[in-house]
Amino acid sequence: RTGGNVTEFENGLYTVYTRPTNPPGKPPLWRVRAAKIIHDQQEKVVYFERASLEFFGTPIAYVPFLSMPDPTVKRKSGFLMPSGVVNDKLGIGVSIPYYWALDPHYDLTTTVTPLTKQGALVDGTFRHQMMNGAYSISAAGLFQARPSEFAGSSGDRRWRGAINTLGRFRISENWKFGWDLTYKSDRAFLRDYSFASFNDDDETSEIYLDGSTTRNGLSIKGYAFSIYQEDYTNAALDAPGFSPVGQSLQDKQPIVFPVVDYDYVFNDPIADGELSFTANFTSLSRVETDAFAVNGVNRFRGVDGTFSRLTLESEWRRTFIDPIGQSFTPFAYVRGDMFFLASADKRVSELTDEAFVGRAMPAAGLEYRYPFIAAFEGGNQILEPVAQVIVRPDEQRIGELPNEDAQSIVFDSSTLFDYDKFSGFDRAEGGTRLNLGLNYKLQLYEGYYVSALFGQSFHLAGDNSYETADILGATLDSGLATDHSDYVSSLYLDTKHGVRIGAQARLDDDDFTLRRLQAQATAAYGPLATSLSYAFLGAQPDIGIDDPREEVLGSASLRFNNNWRVFGSLRYDIENSDVVQDGVGAGYDDEGFSLSVSYSEDRSRNDGEEVDRTLYFRIGLRTIGNTQVSSGTLN
Numbered sequence: 001r002t003g004g005n006v007t008e009f010e011n012g013l014y015t016v017y018t019r020p021t022n023p024p025g026k027p028p029l030w031r032v033r034a035a036k037i038i039h040d041q042q043e044k045v046v047y048f049e050r051a052s053l054e055f056f057g058t059p060i061a062y063v064p065f066l067s068m069p070d071p072t073v074k075r076k077s078g079f080l081m082p083s084g085v086v087n088d089k090l091g092i093g094v095s096i097p098y099y100w101a102l103d104p105h106y107d108l109t110t111t112v113t114p115l116t117k118q119g120a121l122v123d124g125t126f127r128h129q130m131m132n133g134a135y136s137i138s139a140a141g142l143f144q145a146r147p148s149e150f151a152g153s154s155g156d157r158r159w160r161g162a163i164n165t166l167g168r169f170r171i172s173e174n175w176k177f178g179w180d181l182t183y184k185s186d187r188a189f190l191r192d193y194s195f196a197s198f199n200d201d202d203e204t205s206e207i208y209l210d211g212s213t214t215r216n217g218l219s220i221k222g223y224a225f226s227i228y229q230e231d232y233t234n235a236a237l238d239a240p241g242f243s244p245v246g247q248s249l250q251d252k253q254p255i256v257f258p259v260v261d262y263d264y265v266f267n268d269p270i271a272d273g274e275l276s277f278t279a280n281f282t283s284l285s286r287v288e289t290d291a292f293a294v295n296g297v298n299r300f301r302g303v304d305g306t307f308s309r310l311t312l313e314s315e316w317r318r319t320f321i322d323p324i325g326q327s328f329t330p331f332a333y334v335r336g337d338m339f340f341l342a343s344a345d346k347r348v349s350e351l352t353d354e355a356f357v358g359r360a361m362p363a364a365g366l367e368y369r370y371p372f373i374a375a376f377e378g379g380n381q382i383l384e385p386v387a388q389v390i391v392r393p394d395e396q397r398i399g400e401l402p403n404e405d406a407q408s409i410v411f412d413s414s415t416l417f418d419y420d421k422f423s424g425f426d427r428a429e430g431g432t433r434l435n436l437g438l439n440y441k442l443q444l445y446e447g448y449y450v451s452a453l454f455g456q457s458f459h460l461a462g463d464n465s466y467e468t469a470d471i472l473g474a475t476l477d478s479g480l481a482t483d484h485s486d487y488v489s490s491l492y493l494d495t496k497h498g499v500r501i502g503a504q505a506r507l508d509d510d511d512f513t514l515r516r517l518q519a520q521a522t523a524a525y526g527p528l529a530t531s532l533s534y535a536f537l538g539a540q541p542d543i544g545i546d547d548p549r550e551e552v553l554g555s556a557s558l559r560f561n562n563n564w565r566v567f568g569s570l571r572y573d574i575e576n577s578d579v580v581q582d583g584v585g586a587g588y589d590d591e592g593f594s595l596s597v598s599y600s601e602d603r604s605r606n607d608g609e610e611v612d613r614t615l616y617f618r619i620g621l622r623t624i625g626n627t628q629v630s631s632g633t634l635n
Contacts, residue, residue, distance in 0.1 A: 005041050012037035014048070016592040016622045027057035029593050030621060032066075044073045068624070075101040080109075081625030085195055086615075088633040089149040091117030095195060105129050111197055119145045123196050133169030133178075138198035141185070153230055154186035161185050164198050179207040187228050187250065195630060203227050216264040222257035226250070237544050239298045241347055242291035251288035252302060254404070258283060273318030273330075280425050283308035284404060289345045294544045300471040304345040307402045310338045311425045327369040333419065334362045335428060339401055350471050352400040359397060361428045363419065365390035371439075379444035386455070388417050388435040394463040395430030399470045403427060409466070409478040412504045412516070413437075413453045413490035421480065427470065431462030447496030456509065457485040469542070476542040479516075484509045498524035514538070527559040550574040563590050567598075580604050585616075594620040 001007045014037060017028040035050035048066040052059040069076040077100050085093040093115035100108040106128040113121040123140030141161025150156045162184040169177045182205050184190060190199045208221040232246035239245065260281040265274065283306070290301040317331035339357040371384040405424025415421050416437055420429040437455025442448070457480060459467075466480035479486035486506045493501040503519035517536040523529070533553040539546055552574060557567035564586070571581040585598030595618070602612040613633045620626040 007039045007041075009034075009037040009039075011035065014046075019591060027054065029590065030055050032624075033059070034066075039070060041070070044070045044076075046070050071623070075099075075104075075107065077101045081627040083195070083627045084629035085113065085115065086629065086631035089117065089192070090115045090632075093121075097197075109197065113195065115142075117146050117149060119143055121193060121196070123198070125197055130169075132171065133167065135165065135167035135169075136198075137163075137165045139163040140193065140196040140198070150188070150192065153188050155188045155192050157186060159185060160189050160193075162189050162196070174213055175209070175211040177209050181205045181207065181224075182226060184226055187226070187230065191228055194632075215267060217262070219259075219261045221259045222255075223259070224255050225253040227253060237292040237294070239291035239293040242289055242298075245292045248288045252286065252290035254284040254286040254302060256282065256284040270316060271318070273316050275314065275316045278311075278313045278315070280311045281309070282405065282425070289348060291348075292544055294473070294542060297473075298348075298350075299473050299543060300348060300350070301407070302404065303348050303351065303402060303471070304343075306342040307344075307404065308340040308342075309402075309425065312336050325371065327367075327371075329367040329369075330365070331367065331419075332362075332364040334360070336360045337425070337428065341402070348471070350399055351402070352397065357397060357401060359401075359428065361392060361395070361430060363390055363392040365419070367417070378446065379442065379448075381443070382439070382441045384439040384441075386417065386435075386437045386439060389433070389460075390419060390435075391432045392430050392462070395428055395465045395468075398427075398463075398465065398468045401426065401470075403470045403472055407472055407474055409474050409480075411457075411479045411485065411488060412506060413455065413488045414504070416453070416455045416457060416488055422465075427465065429465045431464055432460040434458040434460055447494075449492075449494040451492040452490065454487065454489045456487050459483045459485075473542045474540075477538075477540040479506050482509065486515055487512070528556070529558075530554070530556040548575060551580070564588055578603065592622040594618070594622075594626075 012034050013031055014034070015028050015031040017031075031054050032048060033052050033054055034048040036048075038047040038049070039045075040047070045067055046069070048063070051063045051066045053061040053063075067078075069078075078098070080097040080099050082097070083095045085095065093113045095111050095113040097109055097111040100110070102108055106126065108124060108126045110124040111122070113123075115121065119142050121140060121142040123138065125136055125138040127136045128134060139161065140163075141159070143158055144150075144160055147156050147158055162182060164182045165179065166181075167177075167179050171177055180202070182202065190196060193199070203225055205224045205226065206221060208219065211218045227250060229249060231249055233244060234246050235244070237245040258281065260279070262277075262279040264277045266276070285306040286302050286304055289304040292299050292301070313333060313335040315331065315333035317329055319327060319329045321327050337359040339359070341351065341355055341357070344351055365388065367386070367388040369384055369386050371382050373380065373382050403426045406422040406427040408423045409421070410423070411421060417435050422429055435455065435457045437453055440450075440452045442450040459480075459482075464481065464483070466475040466478050467482070469476055475481060479488075486509050488504075488506050490504045491502070493499075499521070500523075501519070501521045503517065505514065505518075506516040507513065508515055514536060515538045517534065519535075520531070520533045522531045531554065535549070535551050535553075537549045539548050550573070551571060553569070553571045555567070555569040557565055559565040565588075566584075566586045568584040569582065570579065572578070573580050579601075581600065581602050581604065583598060583600035585596060587596035588594065596616075597618075598616045600614050600616075602614075603610070615631040616628065617630075618626065618628040
């Protein structure tokens with residue numbers, strides 16, 4: 001040691017293994033041996049001269065000179081660990097990142113990836129941490145040497161690239177602001193160049209402002225959608241007079257701005273009950289009508305034009321419990337909507353030609369519950385019948401107004417007792433309806449828990465909102481289009497042994513034929529963890545889905561000796577007898593070293609005609625760095 005600053009080790013060894021886990025005399029899994037190791041405390045750098053990386057005492061790589069920050073340094077400019085890429089369309093490449101520690105509060109990482117087939121991909125990420133938040137700007141791009149490798153896709157072009165900016169700021173205790181915006185030169189760039197440092201496979205760009213307290217909240221958001229899916233052809237669903245169903249897909253995506261949501265719950269009781277207020281304003285624009293045809297009837301997922309809607313709703317409710325435990329909850333709400341339609345596609349004759357349309361929906365109802373509780377030596381159980389009746393006038397202007405946010409109609413046990421079962425504001429459920437259900441819960445003191453629900457919904461009077469098709473027609477296959485709805489049920493089981501099972505089902509009201517089923521089971525026992533999911537969705541001929549869909553997804557991982565683990569997954573299309581996705585891998589982890597290798601296949605693109613195969617290898621040396629090599633083929 002010289003000058004109280006520099007320490008030199010002759011024939012030195014560097015390792016991170018500190019626990020006495022190895023037999024005496026046996027070398028650690030890895031270490032760095034160098035003819036000389038120099039630690040400069042003032043520079044805070046450790047230098048290695050004529051260094052070699054050893055595994056189990058055997059040298060596998062030699063480096064004439066190596067340096068790295070000492071353990072007291074949190075950030076320092078320099079090269080990071082490189083990683084490799086092998087791809088049938090890109091060739092062979094090596095990503096070489098360099099980290100620029102520009103300031104304690106901001107930094108820059110630049111990466112160059114030379115590829116044997118396509119040239120050099122350059123990308124960089126600038127990050128800035130501020131007092132009340134942080135933001136980043138990332139960009140990547142290249143001039144492809146052989147764009148014909150992507151013939152038939154949007155990637156068949158010379159210049160390709162993308163830019164992303166992400167920000168999250170806390171303006172005050174109750175307010176936050178942020179954005180996540182991405183622009184791509186083409187739909188497939190971030191998929192084809194998935195090793196780009198900022199790739200997250202997110203198709204949605206958004207900007208938002210949120211504020212909330214214990215009793216009110218305001219949210220202002222804007223959205224844009226940049227899809228990955230390529231255009232395709234499906235003449236069977238083409239709608240006469242409109243663009244083919246699988247063409248101009250990007251132009252059929254809307255730009256949504258703004259979406260304003262406001263919720264307020266009054267602090268003091270009103271008529272001894274809770275009064276709340278909800279408001280929503282949504283405006284969107286689209287440049288291409290998204291139309292398809294089913295049995296000669298045109299359906300529309302979206303219409304060319306600008307559409308805005310303002311919704312105001314107020315709700316009151318109060319709960320009474322009588323001496324024998326019966327619960328009565330009267331409620332009432334009134335809702336008003338104002339639609340503004342500008343430059344609507346005149347070819348969509350189903351839409352009204354009025355520029356302004358008003359709509360109102362008052363409602364009153366009562367919910368009844370009577371829980372029967374039985375305790376026994378090992379636990380307790382609850383049997384609870386539930387009845388809910390809602391009286392309303394008929395829904396107005398069905399099929400004459402746009403439907404953008406109420407297209408997803410999922411009728412199951414979680415929506416059985418919703419006052420309005422539509423998923424958004426563009427539709428407003430009308431008519432008088434009775435919802436009936438039976439809840440059951442069992443809890444054993446040993447740790448077992450069971451919860452189940454079975455119920456049905458009845459349309460009693462007026463027009464059934466789900467029986468009359470709007471411009472999309474999704475309600476006709478919802479299970480609610482008849483006076484007696486389909487049956488819905490759910491089951492949840494939790495054991496003390498790490499096994500959990502959950503399921504939701506919808507059954508035909510005439511013959512109990514299965515219409516929809518989602519089930520998942522997870523189990524963890526010692527070193528083994530497994531998950532199994534099953535999904536069945538019956539045919540929906542009114543929106544062009546003539547065949548049922550049925551899939552099973554399973555995954556498992558097994559750990560050996562606290563270090564080794566193996567894992568795998570399988571997604572299988574039962575209806576078409578096809579393996580959609582599969583993968584298998586193995587990994588090793590200890591206090592100073594990590595290793596994993598995995599292989600996966602994906603047939604979900606282009607109806608299974610192409611198989612996307614990926615081999616991924618990752619290795620990590622604690623305090624030195626991580627590196628990985630990915631290999632992808634598509635055939």
